[in-house]
Amino acid sequence: MEYPFEKIEKKWQKKWNKNKIFNANNKSEKKKYYVLSMFPYPSGALHMGHVSNYSIADAITRYKMMQGYNVMQPMGYDSFGMPAENFAIKHNSHPRLTTDKNIDQMRKQFDMMGFGIDWEREVSTCHPEYYKWGQWFFKRLYEKGLAYKKTSYQNWCEDCQTVLANEQVENGNCWRCGNPVKQKELEQWFFKITDYADELLDFSQVIEWPERVKTMQTNWIGKSYGTEIWFKLEDSEEIIKVFTTRPDTIFGCTFMALPPEHPLVQKWLKKDNNREMSEFCDKVINEDSITRTAEETKKEGIFSGRFAINPVNNEKVQIWITNYVLLDYGTGAVMAVPAHDQRDFEFARKYDIPMKIVIQNPAKELVLDQMKEAYIEPGILVNSAQFDELESVRSQTEISLWMEKNKMGKQTITYRLRDWGISRQRYWGNPIPVIHCKYCGTVLVPDEYLPVELPENVELGKTRQNPLLSAEDWLNVKCPLCGKPARRETDTMDTFVDSSWYFARYTDSKNDKLPFRKENADYWLPVDQYIGGIEHAVMHLMYARFFHKFMRDLGMVNSDEPFARLLTQGMVTKDGAKMSKSKGNVVDPQYIVDRYGADTVRVFMLFASPPEKDVEWSDEAVKGAFRFLNRVWRLFDENLEIIQKNCHSDPNRNNYKISSKLKKLRFSTHHTIKKVREDIEEKMQFNTAIAAIMEHLNNVYSIVDPENLNETEKTFYAESCKIIPILLYPFAPHISEEIWEKIGNDTFLHEEKPPEYNPEYLKKDEITYVIQIMGKLRGKMEVPADADQEKIKKMALEVENVQKHLAGKTIKKIIVVPKKLVSIVAK
Template structure:
């Protein structure tokens, strides 16, 4: 009779042997060719691994073993994306402290990963919730702040009523929170941002140098949404009789003579000033209802467009014509300038809007330079007609000439715009890296001195999310009350924490030097190990983690 296969004993034997020989350890500066194999590290937001983890990690491990056998010095690390909504929501649902549940889950994950036999370099293991790690997440915040790339501003942001926190645009999927599928709403709050739009051009250009699937690169390019156009100011006649500059961005300045109305976003700061007294109540009610809709629905060409006339007019800067101003739900303040010049003959949404509200439809571009009747918007380039001295020019030539004219007259300029917005990193939650800022009545926002980092997350806190728009840390007076680093007078700490992606956006760099307590990493080790040779992860983070990491 054949002897029983005692797999547990055999597996334990070989796991111990592998560990004893250090077969899976990466060696810094080895003479062997290096191979950096990175996997998307897991959220410890469940009591253990699921089959989806195995689907990702086992094929990656096969590659790692193959490369070692081929003579490569393989860096194949693992860690845990421990801060943020996934881990905190798990803790709340299970009635335990996030620190306790996270540490317990990490221990389970680690044991299961080892039981599977995955060949990670366990000496490089870390969790983003460890002070030795988030010290450097805070350091990066200060690094960006000192260079004008982190700033605080007040604006309307997406709010998840279930998670009770602000969400970045990238974290809204079909109008719902990316973690809990709750429909989101708009809320005006003061938030911290990273100025990622500064790097929009580099992010677009860099896609040509990345060996990624075309689908992922296309998703990022569309999200960044680079467009070339012109910005010019219409003059709005306010309810008080004053004139207001109303900046408008357009990719089609060649259609400027076809403008028959302006549409302004419901959240635009000029909305009230441009609304007559008799229309204020219904406009305010309309704006409130419009702001309950998510941007993707408001911008969709499939959804019905609505609006209300404000009772005021704006003057076209090129022909002096007065056109009515509407508030429209299909205009979003965070896109362009928050005002659309309505050209019904040459824009599908404007055409539908004009038909609905009986507004003029004036053709100013035609395929052959001749006037014609239209039953739908003509959106292609062509030859200008009914456009004063610009009639007869091609759309391309007209755009060039018109850009020159508005710059010479001082009423506008050619410019580049992006659909991508700056990254909101504030979260009104407990479980995240603290924002290392002290608010001083005299000096405003002041950075915590670098030698005092990390600002530690206190353990004894009621971490239940609030409806007020404040983080639970706001109720911890021992955490909040401090002194200004400049004059030592009473001041208060920032109580929002950083988005979990602030931690996960640089973890691949830390793997190269995970024990460094003098800097986030050593440059020589980064130069040796980077770039990542193979990344295995999900496409769901194409416009979040993969964008922020770049």
């Protein structure tokens, strides 16, 4: 007989709902605990990744409630974005329709899983009540000089008249029409995240973040110290600034490398009318960024016909236009030192550009003709005028200071991090609250007119350009300053903007005067436990940190970091691969819940592996989880009366002697309490916690005749049963509540404190020692707990198998590891 999971789960979901136990108060005597899972994109149905993510979050939520915290677990939807727009284009519908439908479905499925969500705080980023405040933040950023416009190159499809994301470029062609993708220079909005670069490198205010996420962000920001060097052009007063981390190699610079996008190159192109040169530049620029940055791409270049002057020795160096320099890193220009930089070396060999050794290898003298690769190690400076014979690493500061003094350059810091481009030429996103006026320029929409609502009557799919251009009523407005006809900005914001502050909105999600009240934010923030996929390690998590710091600088929050603890959970795989429609290995949670119930799915997910690791889906293992819950159910079903009668009295009250079997069970009870609590509280390792409960259940089942126990034993037996629903509650809440009620309680389990273990019951009279001889296991023995070292040694030597192995050998040393083993060294 299977336990009636369907009835039980519905019953308790209703009860929780009715009693609003998951609706968190913004004021409380209790300490707060904010549990947040990354909100989902409403793709339609819940998938296994969601189930895994939210099962972890819910286990933490419920456990923290038991510990007496005022817990908030909110939920919402990251509901703007390309998929909905693409779907609408394809099916000639509207993104709002499908989005709302998907959200309704997902909300139902969240409830079916029994997650303890505070639905009163629900947000959806595509609702005007929410996106109004994204626009509000845009304005604040603009006012502080942190939102600005600049041109940048984008993937562009001439035929569709639209910008394409990298994922919409298929083999260099547009995903929709198949025409080749070009690079187009466009005006785009940016947020100046680089202003916060140094602070984003500082992780001292986060309590627990995985090291690797911090490393990834640190590398992404990529702070490097170096020198900016100013090269004059040979035939003009113009200056090219280069950035280098190796000023010690400056005397070895034999050419300069510029990207085709460099403003000087663009200028020369117009001036020279050199066909070869402009063809080369066109080719490089028009390669989409994927191809261009691929490792296999060959280094290519063309001589610009111009020379620059190396300021340190006034030597003429050729200026080359190349495909391997990036416009937006450093100063967008490179001083090439082929003898000491591998990329420059390859390039120089290919185009027969001279090289010069300026750093000698102290171990083995370098000879130009024999070099097969650049020498990038430290060494001794040569051919470097007054710096000859200096050690290269130590010479760096000296050379930089000398250049600074002689106005040839300066010491500087460069970041790999670029400003955050937030412009999207799409409909289904948050409109940028800007109006363009011929006379007044860029004008912000006044706060009282926010939000700039998305027009509903747009032609999706008919016109190929940004649909907002087709909404003429919306597009043409009067300038708020001069009242003359003007046009709205048609770019919408990157959806990462919406998800950069939602964690704060949850603290006051219905507020229509402000994004949120400070008192609420100060009470709840930072998020105590954030949970989500590792794929967001850099982008989302860094944008959110940036926003949080900005909100702090506006005085809206008083914390430095949004997320105190971070757990990056693994993905759900099947047959060793990520579940995806294209691979056809998707398992639908709905089907599994219908068949086995939500508790089973949750237990499986948490039991299959530690949270940060991938979970390999297995139909068989799910049955195992179901079997376990059935065994729990049956235990209480078959022994209900005896448990019910005895579980409410203190097991220590009577003092009949108890058998060694019951002592063992008592040990199991208290050992399990200790283990489960440690696994959850210290390690967040739910798989071993569940394993411990399973083991304990096996121990309880080893008492086959509970009716025949004496009164004291019965209470210990009942205690061993009673802890099961309590410990299981965070993982399988429905069945636990039902059992809790069955054995005669009228409270909810989240009101029950995690049980305490009694250290007295964990003490053992005898301890098993292992005996090793020369590192090999040779015997075991039971030793009284109070035996001293000498006695333990003596006992070990008496063990028969030990004696056998010691025959004919002399004992050199005996090591006793207390409560563990005896190790004998003998020859």
